[in-house]
Amino acid sequence: MTTVFKRPESLKDTETHYCSGCGHGIVHRLIAEVVDELGIRERVVGIAPVGCAVLAYEYFNFDVSEAAHGRAPAVATGMKRARPDLIVFAYQGDGDLAAIGMAEIIHAANRGEHITVFFVNNAVYGMTGGQMAPTTMLGQKTETTPRGRNALGEGAPIRVAELLAQFDGVKFVERCTVSKPRNVLKARAAVKTALSLQIEGKGFGFVEILSPCPTYWGLQPRVAMRMIEERMEEIFPLGRIKEPAAEG
């Protein structure tokens, strides 16, 4: 018999603290698979965020550092500049990247740092208890928007991928999701493109991954996945926003 699927070497054989049906587990695995495939496990460094993925260093079987809330791109910048031979990626959620860390991500992207950023967007603050995030959808109920997010009071959701794509220093931007197997495989391809870009020394790569939060969306995991397709993708369209070859 041949193995069709088994746990990648870059992912520790351990149980995660994530809720049932959380997308973080899938995204972790995709990154681990690509790290294995590219053979970079000994020279890759992940920067974990503050948020639900704060314990990512417990799960990846390679070097991971933890950054203060939202500062993963700044830590990644320092690490990459000090050790250009390393492959450095930041792994961030929407509260971490799009709220408190908005300055760091914008300036790291604008400077065209040779790092990779994986942005897991589940439209809500998870770890702190389900409050509104900058990416929360209009009408979406959260702890801090109990009647649903209203553009008049809270503004509209921020499309971070499109925002960053405008900078010359940004070489690759794609938005994908883990809502169903086909999309998971597309997300894997995007992760691979982004990390390959850094290996080739071509500059800043950004992958946004729409991910479910069954717990704070108040939905069964299977229903939460459908919610991504029915609602989230309308606001955050999937696809490649900036081609890696466009800038030469």
Added chain:
Amino acid sequence: MAKVTIDSRRCKGCELCVEACPHGVIVMSTALNDRGVHFAQPARLEECTGCGLCAVMCPDVIIEVEK
């Protein structure tokens, strides 16, 4: 016939594998595991083609597929 192995102790019962399987191979148990959830288990293995879609969707990476 393909072989699907699920580490039921670690299953959190999200059912994403059940949804992903095109042939209804995986079902949820009536028993509970130590986490207190109904866990996924391969039931109709004779229908399994070894496509691995269940494992592609599993957030807890507890499914192994061979064929």
